[in-house]
Amino acid sequence: MASKLTTSNRAGWGFALPGFGLIMLFIVIPFFFAFYLSLTNQRLISPNPTEFVGLSNYDRLLSISVLSIEPEMDDAGQVVRDNTGEAQYPRVRTFTRNNPDYPQYAGMREWFRWHWGETAKVVVATDVVFWKSLRNTLMFVLVVAPVQGGLALCLALLINQRLRGINFYRAIYFMPVVVSIVVVSLLFRFIYDGNDGLLNNILGFLSFGFFEGRDWLGSENTALGAIMGMSIWQAVGFHMVIWLSGLQTISPTLYEASSIEGASKWQTFRYVTWPGLRNTAVLVLIVITMQAFALFAQIDVMTRGGPLDSTTTIVFQAVERGYGKQDISGGSAISVILFVLVLTISLIQRFLTRER
């Protein structure tokens, strides 16, 4: 029954080529170009010709090591202590600046330190801001992916009930998704504001004045959490709809059977609903993870990476360097690192959720 059309190579390519060609032109080729750029010293505007520099961009971004610093000793061999009894340590910069004994630490800065007995272990990196962006992004993914996925499932179960007016609630829960994330970020800058912010006033009211207002975006401890909360609030409705579509593919006969068997609510969820949602769960998890890794707009609008780099993210750094500092090659290197990270995590997720 093979007609001429269905077996002709020309027809097949002809139909696929417009779409396939655009994908090649705007995704595949730029991707390889990004990889190439990351191996050069290309800048947006530069009087010097572009040179191939190998992996030095990656080397600069990723080099990190741990420096063990012994406390300072006085002539009698006793540890020098200050008034409060804390041991005194030599400054990190004596190791990282112009010290021929430690060429491997040259140009590095302190990221953080911890104490192992009297020895201070100092983590030093050439590009501390990049490492902070890596840490912030991973924290964001680790919190947002499970919380948003879980909340979305709870909401989906809630609005999957047969109740009068349930469509009204569905629409309201979905509403923040329709609002652009940039608009939401601007709005939440007012809500999180330190003086007279809406959130401070509401929390103060609910706690009968016990809650003391704080500047949510202005403090290192709360800024990333505040952005996580807002991001979940904005996007949870979308994943709720995906879960809901998964819920509605589960055959009602299975629920009938389980109720005849006398299954409890939890048993019904555990042995009927959850197995039926398997593919949906994989989809939701991977989509949220990829979106969370790409965190950018919220940061750009709300904090621009501050305070003290506590909210800077991988994509924000890539954009900041690529466009802001016109360091195209450095920005491309960060982008490629992001790609490798997303690819790795996706492969791990595929492996963990594979059909057994």
Place this chain on the structure above:
Amino acid sequence: MASINADNRGLRLAVRYLVLTLIAIIFIFPLVFMVMSSLKPDLQLLRDTSSIRAFLPVGDISFDNYASAFDRVPVMKFMFNSLVVTGTTVIMSLLLCSLAAFSFVFLNWSGRNVALSIIIATLIIPFETIAIPLLLFVSSCHGSEWKV
């Protein structure tokens, strides 16, 4: 489950609606605040955040903010731009994707599986990875002066 009588069923229903409504408030209150604030002058907006007035259309209500937005920037032009981008994207996606999908599903041609694999693989590329090369590519395109 014979213990359920009419009263207790009504109570359960009320609890369900209560939960649904409380959650709805969490989702709606920032948006109500946004809409109401857009109707108020700056000073009153800041004053109102300390009370329930933040969510109510009270005080000096007007559409002045909208009027001044239209005065200050070409809002109509922005909307038109968004419309052009959205319209082109939707129409071209429908056209090109359905063409390609038809070809992948119903036609037999050599290279079909390779092409499909490449398309699936691109899903994993974050847009941010290719943003910088695209910027260089577009800025090197002569004719970027072309306007609607």
